[in-house]
Amino acid sequence: MRIVFLYPLNKDAFDFLRDKLPKDIEIIAKIRGEDYQGIPPNQDPEIIAAVKDAEILLGPYVTEEILQQATPQFDGKLKVILIPWTGVDRLDLNLTKKFQVPVANSHGNARTIAEFGIALLLTAAKNIIHHDKLLRNGDWSSRFKDYPSINITGKTIGLLGFGAIGTECAKMLKCFDVRLIACRRSLEKTTVAQKTLVEKVYAYTEVHEFLCQADAIISSLPLTAETKGFLSDKEFAAMKDGVILINVGRGPTIDEKALYNALLNGKLFAAGLDPQWNYPPRRETKNKKGEIDSEKDLKIFPSNYPLHEFDNVVLSPHRAGHVAEGYERAHWQDVIENILRIYQGLEPENLIDIEKGY
Structure with a gap:
């Protein structure tokens, strides 16, 4: 199974996910301070090419080009978009509705x-x-x-x-x-x-x-x-x-x-x-x-x-969810649980109502 991140990930979070998820789950992400050079991942040719075989897209920054690559109606494998926080207002819900992609959010923080x-x-x-x-x-x-x-x-x-x-x-x-x-x-x-x-x-x-x-x-x-x-x-x-x-x-x-x-x-x-x-x-x-x-x-x-x-x-500059001790790890648990559910062939939890927007 392949997961593709649509936003740059901190190394700590990547290592945490790699440690907690089965080894045959492939995680593709741009890492801040390493291979991420400021190009938004949803515009990066490597990421766009990788979504073709992704079953999970992580993050709200989907584009029409990405969904045309990833969704089953275009021979992709996408099963769900996971948002690793509560709010989904950054996600183009009209686009997810058009391509009939389920979306799940996270309440870990x-x-x-x-x-x-x-x-x-x-x-x-x-x-x-x-x-x-x-x-x-x-x-x-x-x-x-x-x-x-x-x-x-x-x-x-x-x-x-x-x-x-x-x-x-x-x-x-x-x-x-x-x-x-x-x-x-x-x-x-x-x-x-x-x-x-x-x-x-x-x-x-x-x-x-x-x-x-x-x-x-x-x-x-x-x-x-x-x-x-x-x-x-x-x-x-x-x-x-x-x-x-x-x-x-x-x-x-x-x-x-x-x-x-x-x-x-x-x-x-x-x-x-x-x-x-x-x-x-x-x-x-x-x-x-x-x-x-x-x-x-x-x-x-x-x-x-x-x-x-x-x-x-x-x-406060919209930082209520940020804490010093392993911020990136603090809110990942139910994201991990949802990834494992999909890995096991189960329906994801915390699915949002596309019509209502939450």
Whole structure:
């Protein structure tokens, strides 16, 4: 069986996969710092030639040329596209639908992202960034006044999105003695275990009833046609005054103008944002060591509105899933399990609904 990666892979991840997978599974990938010279793999002639015999494509960067090489209707062997993270918004779903290719995603980094969400919540609730900034300049003025901290204990926390990330958030928040509610698109997917974590799960159609109860909201919504701009002026109006909003899903699920206005008029106590609206262009450069380095020396503000000017906004460059200890290994386990299922002739798990986009 052959696996072809459509994005450059770190050596650590390649070695980890090579060690965990059967030796007769061929892994074809461009390795950062070695044979990868900055040409996107989905445009690399070697990779394009290799997909002809691939049963698995790994990564979202498919093109029509690749699928014309890889899919069974063109005498290819492709069985599935695996996305080694949760979001599939980088994948051309119309293309996968056209070529009738199943797609499966991964939830292996859900707990890591949930931890980051809780960290953003606590940082925002305690105004840590602002106090840190002042004290670095020898300014103790905020010790007893201004930018107060608020407790999480006893509050109602709303989980907007109740998949793998939302579920892990709920597990960790239990120790704070909070009231937990959730809101998700597909109520029928709520498991018995999930129901024990929260007081109630609301449908998207009940989102205003959900929002008006929450003292803090953690959003892990995927980006789909339905969720783009999901939190807009009406939704912010439905929220409590002084609410905390945390986002570890996708930036465009929140209308950035509506968020800016909610911060400007004091509707929000604070916000913590990991995914953003604006990103540096995807490009490759070499650092001082001669290694491939991306998004270097670029100054790109995260939003079209000056969210970065608010002291009560905590910003992060969409890195919730990145951890120091073997980042590349941390989220691979269910990808490996899916590869082994296909290797054994079984159906892959975590298949996404192409029509819904998640």
